[in-house]
Amino acid sequence: MRRWIRIMGVAGLLLISGANAAERLRLVADPWAPFTDVNLPNGGLATDIVSTALARAGYVTSYDQVPWARAILGLGEGRYDVLVNAWYTDERTRIGHFSGEYLLNRVRFLKRRDAPFDSWTPSMLHRYQVGVVRGYAYSPGFDADAQVRKVQVQNFSIAARMLAAGRIDLILEDEYVARNHLALEEPDVRDALEFLAQPLSENSLHILVSLKRPDHARVVERFDAAIAAMKADGSYYELLRRHGF
Template identity: 35%
Template sequence: MTNRAILGMAVFFGIALQPFSSVVAEEEPLILTNNYWPPYKGETLPKGGIITDITMQALARAGYEVAVAIVPWNRAYAGTVSGRYHVITAIWSTPEREKEIEYSNPIVSSRIVLIHRSDYEFTFNSLEDLRGETVGVTAGYGYPEDFQNADFFVREESETLSLSLRKLIFGRTNVIVAEEIAARYAVATEYPDAVVSLKYSEIALQENPMHVAFSRARPDHVEIRDRFNEALDEMRKNGTLKDILEFHGVSRLMQ
């Protein structure tokens, strides 16, 4: 698919954005991938989701025209590494990924927490509290290495976060691990009757800074990163970032 074809697709979805600045770095737009991880990103979410909204505004402030390609996560990541796409949103940093893509400064903090039903007595302080449990996990999530390697509890994998939550809500598992904001959003939108019946651990299994990443296949990727970081810093200082979080209803959860 050519860059112009992808731009056409972006216009079809109504989510291409013209730059706020008159400075445009390239004749053709940066191609940003958007897949489905609500409320962080997703073509059906308001303004493409929280991190997509932040990314689009920051890139526009930095003087870049942006087009959006809707592709699955695996294809989005591989395409960003290869240079087919230029920007990938809402991504955690790992040593392996750091060798392949260029990361922005952290945008928000993402908490991986333990979730249980209120009628199940459970308190999480350390991995030892999971001894003997069957713990629900979701395919494709990047869990901490010590959690992955522990052999004193069972991990039961579900294909999606929604399925993992369903097992928890209907008693097939007692505890699951999930990204907090994504889980709260999924419960509120898919299982609203269960909102008051679930508890989230105060202590996180892990806290991950969430980033935007840029393709190193582009020779100007460092310049794109630096200009993005400058725009993001400006948005943080002038209150734009806070306004975006308030618009998406997560400002109190993501300070």
């Protein structure tokens, strides 16, 4: 009898340990201030919202910050559980389960101040070189337009310097991200650039949960419910205020 009790006790501990492990999530994002950045309070606005919602949903989280391509690869391979900052694309549904929208990003073009245009049309873009961050999605129409001469770069700061130097004609970025980066640039870069008024798109921001997790649908369901509860009790809007939004 005592041996049976000991066996049952060990089995119970293993079950508890397994349950605890299942409730842990490895979050990942690329540096994308002011939304995701380890140098900002609580990792930036998006990281703060996501980690707070997942904690309310009953999960313990850890966070890694890596380049975008590595984050996507790691999520697809199951080395990470949750990509914090994902715009929707059909291609990404092959590796992850999207949550509902928890933020909205406004994507805008930037040009040199001395460029002889103040607006854009889809056909006009075919005449210019546009700097884009490798692996990013901007809008379905723009991403699929093979006639746009897209110059892939590693990050926005490189694109901004290339634009200021006249090596490309336009760049794209979320408005808040661009303003955050430009504030850190040298005046010869920052003061040389300006936004075009018409945005390219407004993209909803989601978490993307790796399909390698058998419970990916449950994670998304609990996250979405937590976001709804945070909006209902006002804590969601308090986070926006704390981060200056």
